[in-house]
Amino acid sequence: MSKYHPEQDLLTEYAAGTLPLAQSACVSIHVERCGQCRRQVRQLTELGASLFEHLEPVAVGDAQLNAVLARLDEETPLAYDNSRAAPESTPAILQRLMRGDFSDLTWKNIGSSLRISYLQTGDPRHELALYHIRAGGRIPNHTHRGNEMTLVLQGGFSDADGNYHEGDFLFRGPEDAHAPTALQSEDCICLAVLDAPLKFTDWRFRWMNPFLKLRAV
Amino acid sequence: MLRVADKPESGVSEARTDEWSECLGLIAKNQDRAAFTRLFRHFAPLMKAYALSGSTLSANHADELVQEVMLKVWQKAGAFDARKAAASTWIYTIARNCRTDLYRRLQKFDTPLSAEDVSPEQEDPDAFSLLQQQRNRDKIRELVNTLPTEQAQILAKVYMEGKSHSEVAGEMDIPLGTVKSRVRLALQKLAIQIERKPHE
Numbered sequence: 001m002s003k004y005h006p007e008q009d010l011l012t013e014y015a016a017g018t019l020p021l022a023q024s025a026c027v028s029i030h031v032e033r034c035g036q037c038r039r040q041v042r043q044l045t046e047l048g049a050s051l052f053e054h055l056e057p058v059a060v061g062d063a064q065l066n067a068v069l070a071r072l073d074e075e076t077p078l079a080y081d082n083s084r085a086a087p088e089s090t091p092a093i094l095q096r097l098m099r100g101d102f103s104d105l106t107w108k109n110i111g112s113s114l115r116i117s118y119l120q121t122g123d124p125r126h127e128l129a130l131y132h133i134r135a136g137g138r139i140p141n142h143t144h145r146g147n148e149m150t151l152v153l154q155g156g157f158s159d160a161d162g163n164y165h166e167g168d169f170l171f172r173g174p175e176d177a178h179a180p181t182a183l184q185s186e187d188c189i190c191l192a193v194l195d196a197p198l199k200f201t202d203w204r205f206r207w208m209n210p211f212l213k214l215r216a217v
Numbered sequence: 218m219l220r221v222a223d224k225p226e227s228g229v230s231e232a233r234t235d236e237w238s239e240c241l242g243l244i245a246k247n248q249d250r251a252a253f254t255r256l257f258r259h260f261a262p263l264m265k266a267y268a269l270s271g272s273t274l275s276a277n278h279a280d281e282l283v284q285e286v287m288l289k290v291w292q293k294a295g296a297f298d299a300r301k302a303a304a305s306t307w308i309y310t311i312a313r314n315c316r317t318d319l320y321r322r323l324q325k326f327d328t329p330l331s332a333e334d335v336s337p338e339q340e341d342p343d344a345f346s347l348l349q350q351q352r353n354r355d356k357i358r359e360l361v362n363t364l365p366t367e368q369a370q371i372l373a374k375v376y377m378e379g380k381s382h383s384e385v386a387g388e389m390d391i392p393l394g395t396v397k398s399r400v401r402l403a404l405q406k407l408a409i410q411i412e413r414k415p416h417e
Protein backbone atom coordinates (compact mmCIF):
# COMPACT_ATOMS: atom_id res chain seq x y z
CA MET A 1 0.00 0.00 0.00
CA SER A 2 1.57 3.22 -1.12
CA LYS A 3 1.69 6.21 1.19
CA TYR A 4 2.88 8.71 -1.38
CA HIS A 5 0.79 9.30 -4.48
CA PRO A 6 0.71 11.62 -7.49
CA GLU A 7 -1.11 14.88 -6.75
CA GLN A 8 -4.58 15.32 -8.19
CA ASP A 9 -3.43 17.80 -10.85
CA LEU A 10 -0.94 15.27 -12.16
CA LEU A 11 -3.61 12.57 -12.27
CA THR A 12 -5.90 15.01 -14.10
CA GLU A 13 -3.30 15.61 -16.80
CA TYR A 14 -2.70 11.87 -16.94
CA ALA A 15 -6.43 11.14 -17.40
CA ALA A 16 -6.77 13.90 -19.99
CA GLY A 17 -3.86 12.41 -21.93
CA THR A 18 -1.74 15.55 -21.77
CA LEU A 19 1.10 14.23 -19.64
CA PRO A 20 4.37 13.73 -21.55
CA LEU A 21 4.99 10.09 -22.47
CA ALA A 22 7.81 9.36 -20.01
CA GLN A 23 5.80 10.86 -17.14
CA SER A 24 2.67 8.96 -18.22
CA ALA A 25 4.65 5.73 -18.16
CA CYS A 26 5.83 6.39 -14.62
CA VAL A 27 2.38 7.45 -13.36
CA SER A 28 0.71 4.46 -15.01
CA ILE A 29 2.97 2.00 -13.20
CA HIS A 30 1.97 3.56 -9.87
CA VAL A 31 -1.71 3.68 -10.81
CA GLU A 32 -1.70 0.04 -11.92
CA ARG A 33 -0.67 -0.93 -8.41
CA CYS A 34 -2.65 1.62 -6.41
CA GLY A 35 -6.41 1.20 -5.91
CA GLN A 36 -6.90 4.75 -4.60
CA CYS A 37 -5.32 6.35 -7.62
CA ARG A 38 -7.08 3.98 -9.99
CA ARG A 39 -10.45 5.07 -8.63
CA GLN A 40 -9.36 8.70 -8.93
CA VAL A 41 -8.28 8.23 -12.52
CA ARG A 42 -11.52 6.46 -13.34
CA GLN A 43 -13.54 9.45 -12.10
CA LEU A 44 -11.24 11.88 -13.87
CA THR A 45 -11.76 9.88 -17.06
CA GLU A 46 -15.54 10.00 -16.56
CA LEU A 47 -15.18 13.75 -16.43
CA GLY A 48 -13.36 13.70 -19.76
CA ALA A 49 -16.09 11.50 -21.22
CA SER A 50 -18.87 13.82 -20.09
CA LEU A 51 -17.07 16.85 -21.55
CA PHE A 52 -16.68 14.84 -24.76
CA GLU A 53 -20.41 14.07 -24.83
CA HIS A 54 -21.21 17.75 -24.41
CA LEU A 55 -19.09 18.91 -27.35
CA GLU A 56 -20.84 20.75 -30.14
CA PRO A 57 -20.94 18.05 -32.87
CA VAL A 58 -19.17 18.81 -36.16
CA ALA A 59 -20.93 17.38 -39.22
CA VAL A 60 -19.37 14.26 -40.72
CA GLY A 61 -20.61 13.45 -44.22
CA ASP A 62 -21.84 10.13 -45.59
CA ALA A 63 -18.68 9.91 -47.68
CA GLN A 64 -16.74 9.43 -44.45
CA LEU A 65 -19.15 6.82 -43.19
CA ASN A 66 -18.95 4.93 -46.47
CA ALA A 67 -15.17 5.11 -46.44
CA VAL A 68 -15.13 3.51 -43.01
CA LEU A 69 -17.75 0.91 -43.93
CA ALA A 70 -15.65 -0.05 -46.94
CA ARG A 71 -12.71 -0.71 -44.67
CA LEU A 72 -14.55 -2.89 -42.17
CA ASP A 73 -13.88 -6.01 -44.20
CA GLU A 74 -10.15 -5.67 -43.74
CA GLU A 75 -10.64 -5.21 -40.03
CA THR A 76 -12.28 -8.24 -38.51
CA PRO A 77 -13.32 -7.68 -34.95
CA LEU A 78 -10.70 -9.15 -32.67
CA ALA A 79 -11.49 -11.78 -30.12
CA TYR A 80 -10.77 -10.59 -26.62
CA ASP A 81 -10.09 -12.30 -23.40
CA ASN A 82 -11.45 -9.95 -20.79
CA SER A 83 -9.85 -11.57 -17.81
CA ARG A 84 -7.15 -9.40 -16.43
CA ALA A 85 -3.80 -10.87 -15.55
CA ALA A 86 -2.47 -10.03 -12.12
CA PRO A 87 0.23 -7.36 -12.33
CA GLU A 88 3.56 -9.03 -12.77
CA SER A 89 6.46 -8.18 -10.55
CA THR A 90 8.11 -6.29 -13.40
CA PRO A 91 5.59 -3.85 -14.89
CA ALA A 92 4.70 -4.64 -18.51
CA ILE A 93 5.73 -1.18 -19.70
CA LEU A 94 9.18 -1.64 -18.22
CA GLN A 95 9.54 -5.10 -19.72
CA ARG A 96 8.80 -3.52 -23.08
CA LEU A 97 11.30 -0.71 -22.57
CA MET A 98 14.01 -2.90 -21.06
CA ARG A 99 13.74 -5.58 -23.77
CA GLY A 100 14.57 -8.15 -21.14
CA ASP A 101 15.20 -8.30 -17.46
CA PHE A 102 16.99 -6.08 -14.98
CA SER A 103 20.11 -8.18 -15.44
CA ASP A 104 20.16 -7.46 -19.20
CA LEU A 105 20.35 -3.71 -18.75
CA THR A 106 23.39 -1.59 -19.39
CA TRP A 107 24.25 0.25 -16.20
CA LYS A 108 26.40 3.27 -15.70
CA ASN A 109 28.18 3.35 -12.36
CA ILE A 110 28.16 6.65 -10.56
CA GLY A 111 30.30 6.39 -7.45
CA SER A 112 30.18 3.22 -5.42
CA SER A 113 26.52 3.26 -4.35
CA LEU A 114 24.61 4.21 -7.44
CA ARG A 115 24.17 2.97 -10.97
CA ILE A 116 21.82 4.29 -13.62
CA SER A 117 20.28 2.69 -16.69
CA TYR A 118 18.58 4.91 -19.24
CA LEU A 119 15.44 3.69 -20.99
CA GLN A 120 14.51 4.95 -24.44
CA THR A 121 10.89 6.12 -24.54
CA GLY A 122 11.20 8.45 -27.51
CA ASP A 123 10.06 11.38 -25.35
CA PRO A 124 12.38 14.17 -26.48
CA ARG A 125 11.95 16.35 -23.41
CA HIS A 126 12.16 13.81 -20.62
CA GLU A 127 14.63 11.26 -19.48
CA LEU A 128 13.40 7.99 -18.03
CA ALA A 129 15.92 5.96 -16.06
CA LEU A 130 16.25 3.20 -13.51
CA TYR A 131 18.29 4.05 -10.43
CA HIS A 132 19.87 1.25 -8.46
CA ILE A 133 21.12 2.32 -5.04
CA ARG A 134 23.07 -0.18 -3.00
CA ALA A 135 21.57 -1.07 0.41
CA GLY A 136 22.51 1.73 2.79
CA GLY A 137 24.07 3.73 -0.05
CA ARG A 138 23.72 7.51 0.00
CA ILE A 139 23.37 9.88 -2.93
CA PRO A 140 25.08 13.24 -2.32
CA ASN A 141 22.86 16.20 -1.61
CA HIS A 142 21.56 17.73 -4.78
CA THR A 143 18.95 20.04 -6.19
CA HIS A 144 17.39 19.92 -9.63
CA ARG A 145 16.86 22.59 -12.16
CA GLY A 146 13.72 20.89 -13.39
CA ASN A 147 11.15 18.44 -12.06
CA GLU A 148 11.94 14.97 -10.88
CA MET A 149 9.39 12.18 -10.69
CA THR A 150 10.39 9.09 -8.71
CA LEU A 151 8.64 5.77 -8.25
CA VAL A 152 10.06 3.17 -5.88
CA LEU A 153 10.00 -0.22 -7.62
CA GLN A 154 11.88 -2.26 -5.07
CA GLY A 155 13.30 -1.69 -1.59
CA GLY A 156 13.10 1.82 -0.26
CA PHE A 157 14.97 5.00 0.57
CA SER A 158 14.72 7.90 2.95
CA ASP A 159 15.55 11.57 2.92
CA ALA A 160 14.97 14.47 5.30
CA ASP A 161 11.23 14.46 4.47
CA GLY A 162 10.36 10.80 4.98
CA ASN A 163 10.76 7.13 4.21
CA TYR A 164 9.62 5.74 0.89
CA HIS A 165 8.79 2.17 0.06
CA GLU A 166 7.74 0.06 -2.89
CA GLY A 167 4.98 1.78 -4.88
CA ASP A 168 5.55 5.24 -3.40
CA PHE A 169 5.49 8.08 -5.88
CA LEU A 170 7.30 11.40 -5.45
CA PHE A 171 7.28 14.57 -7.48
CA ARG A 172 9.96 17.12 -6.69
CA GLY A 173 10.26 20.60 -8.10
CA PRO A 174 13.44 22.56 -8.81
CA GLU A 175 13.45 24.14 -5.37
CA ASP A 176 13.61 20.87 -3.46
CA ALA A 177 17.00 19.66 -2.29
CA HIS A 178 17.48 16.16 -0.99
CA ALA A 179 20.03 13.50 -0.18
CA PRO A 180 18.34 10.10 -0.55
CA THR A 181 19.74 7.13 1.32
CA ALA A 182 18.70 3.57 0.49
CA LEU A 183 17.33 1.51 3.37
CA GLN A 184 19.95 -0.69 5.05
CA SER A 185 18.02 -3.92 4.48
CA GLU A 186 18.08 -4.20 0.69
CA ASP A 187 19.07 -2.56 -2.57
CA CYS A 188 16.69 0.05 -3.86
CA ILE A 189 15.47 0.33 -7.44
CA CYS A 190 13.61 3.45 -8.53
CA LEU A 191 12.20 4.67 -11.77
CA ALA A 192 12.87 8.37 -12.30
CA VAL A 193 11.75 10.89 -14.89
CA LEU A 194 13.64 14.11 -15.33
CA ASP A 195 12.88 17.18 -17.40
CA ALA A 196 15.01 18.26 -20.31
CA PRO A 197 18.24 16.28 -20.61
CA LEU A 198 20.23 19.48 -20.94
CA LYS A 199 19.33 20.59 -17.46
CA PHE A 200 19.97 17.12 -16.25
CA THR A 201 23.45 17.07 -17.74
CA ASP A 202 24.28 20.13 -15.79
CA TRP A 203 22.89 18.67 -12.61
CA ARG A 204 24.63 15.37 -13.18
CA PHE A 205 27.86 17.13 -13.90
CA ARG A 206 27.82 18.96 -10.62
CA TRP A 207 26.76 15.93 -8.72
CA MET A 208 29.43 13.72 -10.20
CA ASN A 209 32.10 16.24 -9.41
CA PRO A 210 31.94 16.99 -5.71
CA PHE A 211 35.35 18.69 -5.76
CA LEU A 212 34.30 21.07 -8.45
CA LYS A 213 31.14 21.73 -6.53
CA LEU A 214 33.13 22.44 -3.37
CA ARG A 215 35.40 24.81 -5.20
CA ALA A 216 32.44 26.58 -6.71
CA VAL A 217 30.98 27.34 -3.30
CA MET B 218 -33.22 15.52 -10.23
CA LEU B 219 -33.55 12.63 -7.83
CA ARG B 220 -33.90 10.24 -10.71
CA VAL B 221 -30.65 8.54 -9.93
CA ALA B 222 -31.32 8.00 -6.25
CA ASP B 223 -34.76 6.61 -7.06
CA LYS B 224 -33.36 3.71 -9.01
CA PRO B 225 -33.70 0.43 -7.18
CA GLU B 226 -30.35 -0.73 -5.97
CA SER B 227 -31.10 -4.39 -6.50
CA GLY B 228 -30.08 -4.07 -10.15
CA VAL B 229 -26.55 -3.22 -9.18
CA SER B 230 -24.90 -6.42 -10.27
CA GLU B 231 -26.47 -6.20 -13.70
CA ALA B 232 -24.71 -4.33 -16.42
CA ARG B 233 -26.21 -0.98 -17.21
CA THR B 234 -27.42 -1.23 -20.75
CA ASP B 235 -28.09 1.64 -23.07
CA GLU B 236 -28.38 2.05 -26.79
CA TRP B 237 -24.63 2.43 -27.29
CA SER B 238 -23.56 -0.56 -25.26
CA GLU B 239 -26.14 -2.62 -27.14
CA CYS B 240 -24.60 -1.47 -30.42
CA LEU B 241 -21.16 -2.51 -29.23
CA GLY B 242 -22.55 -5.87 -28.19
CA LEU B 243 -24.12 -6.39 -31.63
CA ILE B 244 -20.87 -5.52 -33.36
CA ALA B 245 -18.93 -7.93 -31.20
CA LYS B 246 -21.44 -10.73 -31.62
CA ASN B 247 -22.70 -10.36 -35.20
CA GLN B 248 -20.39 -7.86 -36.85
CA ASP B 249 -23.58 -5.82 -37.17
CA ARG B 250 -23.06 -2.97 -39.64
CA ALA B 251 -26.38 -1.30 -38.89
CA ALA B 252 -25.39 -1.03 -35.23
CA PHE B 253 -22.02 0.32 -36.31
CA THR B 254 -23.71 2.92 -38.52
CA ARG B 255 -25.86 4.09 -35.60
CA LEU B 256 -22.75 4.47 -33.44
CA PHE B 257 -20.98 6.30 -36.24
CA ARG B 258 -23.78 8.82 -36.73
CA HIS B 259 -23.78 9.65 -33.05
CA PHE B 260 -20.10 9.54 -32.14
CA ALA B 261 -18.23 10.51 -35.32
CA PRO B 262 -19.40 14.17 -35.11
CA LEU B 263 -18.25 14.27 -31.47
CA MET B 264 -14.91 12.77 -32.44
CA LYS B 265 -14.48 15.32 -35.18
CA ALA B 266 -15.26 18.12 -32.71
CA TYR B 267 -12.76 16.57 -30.29
CA ALA B 268 -10.12 16.27 -33.01
CA LEU B 269 -10.57 19.90 -34.04
CA SER B 270 -10.73 21.39 -30.54
CA GLY B 271 -7.01 20.90 -30.12
CA SER B 272 -6.72 23.35 -33.05
CA THR B 273 -3.40 21.91 -34.18
CA LEU B 274 -4.93 19.24 -36.41
CA SER B 275 -5.90 20.02 -39.98
CA ALA B 276 -9.37 19.06 -41.25
CA ASN B 277 -7.75 16.15 -43.12
CA HIS B 278 -6.08 14.85 -40.01
CA ALA B 279 -9.34 15.24 -38.11
CA ASP B 280 -11.13 13.08 -40.70
CA GLU B 281 -8.32 10.56 -40.57
CA LEU B 282 -8.63 10.42 -36.79
CA VAL B 283 -12.40 9.89 -36.96
CA GLN B 284 -11.88 6.95 -39.33
CA GLU B 285 -9.11 5.48 -37.23
CA VAL B 286 -11.11 5.70 -33.99
CA MET B 287 -14.25 4.23 -35.57
CA LEU B 288 -12.23 1.33 -37.01
CA LYS B 289 -10.76 0.71 -33.56
CA VAL B 290 -14.27 0.71 -32.10
CA TRP B 291 -15.23 -1.96 -34.66
CA GLN B 292 -12.17 -4.07 -34.01
CA LYS B 293 -12.20 -3.79 -30.24
CA ALA B 294 -15.94 -4.04 -29.60
CA GLY B 295 -15.35 -7.52 -28.15
CA ALA B 296 -13.23 -6.01 -25.40
CA PHE B 297 -15.99 -3.69 -24.26
CA ASP B 298 -17.53 -4.80 -20.99
CA ALA B 299 -20.64 -2.91 -19.92
CA ARG B 300 -19.96 -3.86 -16.31
CA LYS B 301 -16.70 -1.98 -16.32
CA ALA B 302 -17.50 1.18 -18.21
CA ALA B 303 -20.17 3.16 -20.00
CA ALA B 304 -20.00 2.80 -23.79
CA SER B 305 -19.42 6.54 -24.23
CA THR B 306 -16.54 6.52 -21.72
CA TRP B 307 -14.99 3.54 -23.46
CA ILE B 308 -15.27 5.25 -26.85
CA TYR B 309 -13.91 8.51 -25.45
CA THR B 310 -10.78 6.79 -24.13
CA ILE B 311 -10.13 5.25 -27.56
CA ALA B 312 -10.48 8.70 -29.15
CA ARG B 313 -8.19 10.23 -26.53
CA ASN B 314 -5.49 7.60 -27.03
CA CYS B 315 -5.68 7.79 -30.83
CA ARG B 316 -5.41 11.58 -30.75
CA THR B 317 -2.38 11.44 -28.46
CA ASP B 318 -0.72 8.88 -30.76
CA LEU B 319 -1.52 11.00 -33.81
CA TYR B 320 0.06 14.08 -32.17
CA ARG B 321 3.16 12.03 -31.44
CA ARG B 322 3.31 10.63 -34.97
CA LEU B 323 3.02 14.13 -36.41
CA GLN B 324 5.87 15.25 -34.18
CA LYS B 325 7.94 12.32 -35.54
CA PHE B 326 8.09 10.85 -32.09
CA ASP B 327 9.77 7.45 -32.32
CA THR B 328 8.50 5.37 -29.42
CA PRO B 329 7.79 1.74 -28.59
CA LEU B 330 4.87 2.80 -26.38
CA SER B 331 1.38 3.75 -27.52
CA ALA B 332 -0.96 5.93 -25.49
CA GLU B 333 -2.97 2.81 -24.76
CA ASP B 334 0.07 1.13 -23.20
CA VAL B 335 0.30 3.85 -20.58
CA SER B 336 -3.41 4.27 -19.88
CA PRO B 337 -4.89 2.19 -17.08
CA GLU B 338 -6.85 -0.98 -17.74
CA GLN B 339 -10.39 -1.25 -16.54
CA GLU B 340 -10.54 -3.64 -13.66
CA ASP B 341 -13.29 -6.01 -12.62
CA PRO B 342 -15.38 -4.06 -10.17
CA ASP B 343 -17.15 -5.69 -7.24
CA ALA B 344 -20.83 -4.87 -6.71
CA PHE B 345 -20.02 -2.09 -4.27
CA SER B 346 -17.54 -0.24 -6.41
CA LEU B 347 -19.80 -0.71 -9.42
CA LEU B 348 -22.57 1.12 -7.62
CA GLN B 349 -20.10 3.76 -6.48
CA GLN B 350 -18.82 4.11 -10.03
CA GLN B 351 -22.30 4.58 -11.48
CA ARG B 352 -23.15 7.17 -8.85
CA ASN B 353 -19.95 9.05 -9.57
CA ARG B 354 -20.67 8.96 -13.28
CA ASP B 355 -24.21 10.24 -12.87
CA LYS B 356 -23.09 12.95 -10.49
CA ILE B 357 -20.31 14.15 -12.76
CA ARG B 358 -22.62 14.25 -15.78
CA GLU B 359 -25.29 16.05 -13.81
CA LEU B 360 -22.97 18.65 -12.32
CA VAL B 361 -20.62 19.33 -15.21
CA ASN B 362 -23.04 21.86 -16.70
CA THR B 363 -23.34 23.79 -13.45
CA LEU B 364 -19.67 24.77 -13.25
CA PRO B 365 -18.78 28.48 -13.28
CA THR B 366 -17.56 29.57 -16.72
CA GLU B 367 -13.96 30.13 -15.67
CA GLN B 368 -13.71 26.58 -14.33
CA ALA B 369 -15.54 24.99 -17.27
CA GLN B 370 -13.30 26.89 -19.67
CA ILE B 371 -10.14 25.52 -18.08
CA LEU B 372 -11.44 21.95 -17.99
CA ALA B 373 -12.29 22.25 -21.68
CA LYS B 374 -8.75 23.36 -22.43
CA VAL B 375 -7.21 20.57 -20.40
CA TYR B 376 -9.44 17.73 -21.59
CA MET B 377 -10.80 18.69 -24.99
CA GLU B 378 -7.97 20.89 -26.29
CA GLY B 379 -5.44 18.55 -24.71
CA LYS B 380 -3.28 21.22 -23.11
CA SER B 381 -1.10 20.79 -20.05
CA HIS B 382 -1.81 23.01 -17.05
CA SER B 383 1.22 25.12 -17.83
CA GLU B 384 0.24 25.53 -21.49
CA VAL B 385 -3.18 26.72 -20.32
CA ALA B 386 -1.53 29.19 -17.94
CA GLY B 387 0.66 30.55 -20.73
CA GLU B 388 -2.19 30.82 -23.19
CA MET B 389 -4.52 32.59 -20.76
CA ASP B 390 -1.72 34.62 -19.26
CA ILE B 391 -2.56 33.64 -15.71
CA PRO B 392 -0.31 32.03 -13.08
CA LEU B 393 0.03 28.23 -13.11
CA GLY B 394 -1.22 28.19 -9.52
CA THR B 395 -4.48 29.82 -10.63
CA VAL B 396 -5.02 27.15 -13.29
CA LYS B 397 -4.40 24.40 -10.75
CA SER B 398 -6.70 25.94 -8.14
CA ARG B 399 -9.52 26.39 -10.68
CA VAL B 400 -9.18 22.75 -11.70
CA ARG B 401 -9.18 21.76 -8.04
CA LEU B 402 -12.32 23.80 -7.33
CA ALA B 403 -14.08 22.30 -10.33
CA LEU B 404 -13.21 18.78 -9.19
CA GLN B 405 -14.54 19.56 -5.72
CA LYS B 406 -17.82 20.77 -7.22
CA LEU B 407 -18.05 17.55 -9.22
CA ALA B 408 -17.48 15.60 -6.01
CA ILE B 409 -14.33 14.02 -7.42
CA GLN B 410 -12.62 13.55 -4.13
CA ILE B 411 -9.19 12.49 -3.23
CA GLU B 412 -9.63 9.66 -0.82
CA ARG B 413 -6.33 10.03 0.89
CA LYS B 414 -5.17 9.12 4.28
CA PRO B 415 -2.59 11.72 5.27
CA HIS B 416 1.02 10.56 5.02
CA GLU B 417 2.02 8.54 8.05
Ligand SMILES: [Zn+2]
Pocket residue numbers: 002004005006030031034035036037038
Ligand atom coordinates in the same frame (compact mmCIF):
# COMPACT_ATOMS: atom_id res chain seq x y z
ZN1 LIG C 1 -1.70 6.07 -5.53
